[in-house]
Amino acid sequence: MLGLIRASAISVRYPVITPSFSSRLCRAKQAEGESPTRPARRLSNRKALGERIERSIDAFDRDIAQPENELYLLVLDDGTGSIAGTACLFSKVGQTWPFYTYRLTQIVHHSRELGQRYCEDMLHLSNDFGGATEVGGLFLHSACRANGTGRLLARSRYMLIGQFPNRFSCRIMAELRGWVAPNGSTPFWDSVGRNFFHMPLAEADRYGGINGNQFIADLMPKYPIYVSMLPQPVRPLIGKVHESSAPALKLLMNEGFRLTEHVDIFDAGPVVECRASDLKAIADRECGVVASLGNQPKGRPALMSKGSGRDFRCWVDHTSSDPAGLTRQGERFAEVGEEVAHVEF
Template sequence: MSFIIRAATRDDLQHLYEMAKLTGGGFTNLPPDRPSLTAKLDLSTKAFERTDDTLEDETFVLILENTETGEVRGTSQLFTQVGQKWPFYSYRITSLTQHSKELNRTMRADMLSLVNDLEGSSEVGGLFLHPSERAGGLGLLLARSRYLFIAAHRPRFGDQILAELRGIIDEKGGSPFWDAIGGRFFGMSFQEADEFNAIHGNQFIADLMPKHPVYISMLEDGARKVIGLPHPNGRAAMRMLENEGFAYHQYVDIFDGGPSMTARTDQVRSIRDAVEMSLDGLLDEGTGEKALIATGHLASFRCCYGNRMLEDDSIRVDPMTAKALNITDGDMVWSIAR
């Protein structure tokens, strides 16, 4: 089978909707709501059509397509500058140390403080791979293709990049973290709040969430234990982010307590090590090194796995990759070792 990453179009609405119904909740960037998905595709289309190389608040949606069947089997998203339309909230784990001379005792308390520290960052998110395709490195292709897109369009992205990982959700679709904090102030279940956020944004958090720090020791055990932990299905994603140079700096999601990972954009491995060269010939079958290979600008962006050989200021790729990406000698190609 042959898979490519390409720009999403409005014609992908049904595909995205079918995948959204498989997420199991807690997936804000891919809600099973047609109007929301339509609006997201409209924003993405406008972003792909804008040609100015300047940083603005934009959303890009990418699609994983099986080129043999035409089936859409995955998706991922890029947000160029979060917190512009409405505030971008996180909890940051902070500490307060106090000392009593009379008791000769020092107490250290960890707290959750509501912050906008990550506002203005770019974000990679919305990655979902169809359950039947979770083999063969397609999740890695979806994830790392985003970094090649950023490298190819660097002026459109900020100097810091973040990734939010879904937190722990129980078998009923609830969140122990939300139940312990947000649920007490909003009178909404986690699923209701998550769906409302996906469709309407999180301004309601600004309106009603208490601004004072929350002492972690006062939370129930079930909530304390999940703070900063990724959903079991997200552990592999967390390892991939760490391999790219992302780190956890005590920021957690305000809904489910999942970890937010951050990195300097130019230090993300797949951005830092990506190279752009012109195509100069094809490889013999079975030669070259395995790589992610991409070409095209904005809406014509395409990316796939293939083989490459770097030669001074040019690159050669295998014939199957050249066909999948529709490239010929002289075309500019971005690549990164697999």
């Protein structure tokens, strides 16, 4: 049953999340170190960025009964019309080309004659996440990292999933940036991938982002890798998150994600997953109708969303405990009579 919502009539500039449907995203500032993913994954290639925007526009405009291979690109409007951040959803990975991770397993060796028994960690090339929805592409300008703006940008993806569950898989996953040395090198890549690709990590990552992952299937070793055969300093870095990605990992874990036995094939960063129905933004979401406009925001902060297709919007508002419902913070986001979804922020 839909509750009634009381909204404020104040007119203030607040950040809001919208679908990307403009080339103005090409002018978005994406400073080094502001993404929880590897720097090479940034869409610095203008052509690749334009293609993603077009894919996203097409996905938002189509009626979709079930996920296929869509990309949804959300942007953070900082309240002045400038784009200060982006977030992506890949509705069903592993369709156009395989989606690879390394799965970390153990094997036990036992010699009765020598009286020796020991466990070995092994890395297996895996396609286990084929068909899942991936959340990623999170960029946020440093000037906007305050007052929960990063959390708004990250969680807007889950509000989109909750609003249109048929467009996404019931299994949600994310990759995070692995450990990088102070000099900028990636020890895991230098010890494993570089031996087979003969190129720097940034070049391999950029190539995969533009041309797909078939080259991984062509060149990556098909047999398991014994972790004990890697250089000793590299072993404890497998599954270790880069310090710049630690806040992103915390957000994911708070939302309901859990660590898996999988790591990124390039830098061995952690991979997390969650059932869509277990995401807090989905499990705890409620719906209501704006019934009136108040004068002042009050109550607890809430994440709110509305609209379909290009009209999807997500922002932070306030909820009150009385049956009248919510207090809205910006007259351009929702009007009297509109239905909105909300969850505690």
